[in-house]
Amino acid sequence: xxxxxxxxxxxxxxxxxxxxxxxxxxxxxxxxxxxxxxxxxxxxxxxxxxxxxxxxxxxxxxxxxxxxxxxxxxxxxxxxxxxxxxxxxxxxxxxxxxxxxxxxxxxxxxxxxxxxxxxxxxxxxxxxxxxxxxxxxxxxxxxxxxxxxxxxxxxxxxxxxxxxxxxxxxxxxxxxxxxxxxxxxxxxxxxxxxxxxxxxxxxxxxxxxxxxxxxxxxxxxxxxxxxxxxxxxxxxxxxxxxxxxxxxxxxxxxxxxxxxxxxxxxxxxxxxxxxxxxxxxxxxxxxxxxxxxxxxxxxxxxxxxxxxxxxxxxxxxxxxxxxxxxxxxxxxxxxxxxxxxxxxxxxxxxxxxxxxxxxxxxxxxxxxxxxxxxxxxxxxxxxxxxxxxxxxxxxxxxxxxxxxxxxxxxxxxxxxxxxxx
Amino acid sequence: xxxxxxxxxxxxxxxxxxxxxxxxxxxxxxxxxxxxxxxxxxxxxxxxxxxxxxxxxxxxxxxxxxxxxxxxxxxxxxxxxxxxxxxxxxxxxxxxxxxxxxxxxxxxxxxxxxxxxxxxxxxxxxxxxxxxxxxxxxxxxxxxxxxxxxxxxxxxxxxxxxxx
Numbered sequence: 001x002x003x004x005x006x007x008x009x010x011x012x013x014x015x016x017x018x019x020x021x022x023x024x025x026x027x028x029x030x031x032x033x034x035x036x037x038x039x040x041x042x043x044x045x046x047x048x049x050x051x052x053x054x055x056x057x058x059x060x061x062x063x064x065x066x067x068x069x070x071x072x073x074x075x076x077x078x079x080x081x082x083x084x085x086x087x088x089x090x091x092x093x094x095x096x097x098x099x100x101x102x103x104x105x106x107x108x109x110x111x112x113x114x115x116x117x118x119x120x121x122x123x124x125x126x127x128x129x130x131x132x133x134x135x136x137x138x139x140x141x142x143x144x145x146x147x148x149x150x151x152x153x154x155x156x157x158x159x160x161x162x163x164x165x166x167x168x169x170x171x172x173x174x175x176x177x178x179x180x181x182x183x184x185x186x187x188x189x190x191x192x193x194x195x196x197x198x199x200x201x202x203x204x205x206x207x208x209x210x211x212x213x214x215x216x217x218x219x220x221x222x223x224x225x226x227x228x229x230x231x232x233x234x235x236x237x238x239x240x241x242x243x244x245x246x247x248x249x250x251x252x253x254x255x256x257x258x259x260x261x262x263x264x265x266x267x268x269x270x271x272x273x274x275x276x277x278x279x280x281x282x283x284x285x286x287x288x289x290x291x292x293x294x295x296x297x298x299x300x301x302x303x304x305x306x307x308x309x310x311x312x313x314x315x316x317x318x319x320x321x322x323x324x325x326x327x328x329x330x331x332x333x334x335x336x337x338x339x340x341x342x343x344x345x346x347x348x349x350x351x352x353x354x355x356x357x358x359x360x361x362x363x364x365x366x367x368x369x370x371x372x373x374x375x376x377x378x379x380x381x382x383x384x385x386x387x388x389x390x391x392x393x394x395x396x397x398x399x400x401x402x403x404x405x406x407x408x409x410x411x412x413x414x415x416x417x418x419x420x421x
Numbered sequence: 422x423x424x425x426x427x428x429x430x431x432x433x434x435x436x437x438x439x440x441x442x443x444x445x446x447x448x449x450x451x452x453x454x455x456x457x458x459x460x461x462x463x464x465x466x467x468x469x470x471x472x473x474x475x476x477x478x479x480x481x482x483x484x485x486x487x488x489x490x491x492x493x494x495x496x497x498x499x500x501x502x503x504x505x506x507x508x509x510x511x512x513x514x515x516x517x518x519x520x521x522x523x524x525x526x527x528x529x530x531x532x533x534x535x536x537x538x539x540x541x542x543x544x545x546x547x548x549x550x551x552x553x554x555x556x557x558x559x560x561x562x563x564x565x566x567x568x569x570x571x572x573x574x575x576x577x578x579x580x581x582x583x584x585x
Contacts, residue, residue: 078449124485140492140515146575365442
């Protein structure tokens with residue numbers, strides 16, 4: 001029996017010729033990641049393990065991105081733990097204010113991970129790097145500690161769902177719409193414990209930023225990882241961003257899948273997830289009249305340059321609705337700078353939007369856009385659970401940057417094609 | 422080991438944001454975290470829970486963020502065991518890694534109701550509902566997970582490995 005793309009990467013890193021779904025393995029890691037929320041817990045456990053040195057100073061990455069620039073005294077104390085640990089361990093890839101970005105946008109951009117590699121991150125959206133043809137998955141702090149100490153992780157080899165993508169998406173339809181559509185179709189545990197392997201002719205119609213956005217939300221379907229085959233676009237991206245050697249793994253032709261789901265990208269419409277689960281999706285024509293108080297464009301799902309460009313395309317020469325606080329957060333310093341050089345920042349400011357330094361802030365109700373009781377936000381982030389962005393009586397509607405920008409102008413959830421005609 | 426306690430029952434897709442809201446993730450002390458456990462969906466939980474009590478939920482328990490603060494908060498609140506139909510995968514491994522016992526059992530998750538008095542025998546996975554006089558059988562742990570449980574969590578498992 002053949003192996004899936006994921007299984008082949010796992011086998012290679014576990015020193016095995018073959019692995020089977022359900023098998024437990026201990027596997028070597030090319031990258032171990034943590035952030036300002038999860039690293040302090042991991043550092044504590046690392047010490048308890050009796051470890052004194054991390055396994056490789058270039059392979060452990062800590063990014064302070066959730067509550068920085070330090071939002072309060074308690075966060076400052078937490079960040080201090082990571083800052084001191086990074087110094088003590090001489091961690092090469094430690095990113096603090098001024099260099100940091102939202103980790104899952106920053107790490108591919110810095111070329112820290114390439115195709116064929118393995119990564120665990122103490123952040124559930126670590127699955128993002130599957131866009132590059134790498135195996136990456138979210139784990140907890142104790143796993144991060146074990147990874148830092150040993151360079152290994154224990155895993156159950158996942159089975160897989162194959163998503164066969166065909167067709168070409170229409171104007172305003174992005175990777176976000178693809179993944180929201182899929183989550184709506186299979187549910188928040190539709191891919192529980194499984195790999196989501198995206199393949200088919202339609203892949204070439206998706207930009208790298210689309211693919212990052214899709215792989216990023218595999219976890220919202222319960223998936224262990226989301227992964228794309230390596231093609232010319234992937235290779236071009238890696239050449240531009242990384243000096244590392246990559247390895248291309250392909251699924252065997254006789255690989256076994258639990259399920260094969262066909263998605264014709266040309267039929268997809270802008271998609272919105274209603275509160276309080278990402279699976280509560282509706283196409284834009286079935287949204288109805290939903291007034292909003294806030295629009296957030298950013299996050300590890302949608303804070304990349306293409307997201308900024310599409311938002312600017314819609315906001316250009318227009319004004320956001322006076323009742324809508326519009327917050328735009330480029331995910332990294334480099335993307336922020338590109339917003340300046342390409343004139344996008346000026347468009348945002350002229351439209352009446354606020355631009356922030358990179359941070360996860362509002363996505364998880366940390367800071368930079370907390371909602372009050374009864375308030376609603378359209379957001380390009382990834383979760384809309386009860387209380388996710390603030391008060392338990394507030395609501396988050398997940399959508400693409402195009403829908404979020406259009407909605408900011410309309411004051412209610414809107415179809416981008418109704419704004420830009 | 423056998424534990425006994427009163428049941429707190431929840432539904433499907435209980436996410437880590439309601440188990441411990443992100444606004445409290447600027448601390449790591451287990452007791453501090455426990456003081457806000459479940460508050461966004463059940464304000465009474467933390468006032469009513471007693472050491473040894475049991476949490477029962479339906480499918481996909483612990484979905485969402487990777488925060489280990491979630492099982493830490495549940496454990497520090499005094500919960501001795503979680504029983505659910507299924508778990509989100511990161512929560513599942515986090516629970517074993519930090520030593521919060523969890524069991525998968527569809528029948529128990531369906532039949533046990535809030536307030537029932539329940540005992541759990543971890544050795545054979547038997548769940549007894551004293552209130553309803555019923556017995557349910559949980560799925561056995563995979564062998565590899567047993568090794569982590571026997572080591573009393575991942576910290577000791579790695580500690581032993583590092584010593585070798």
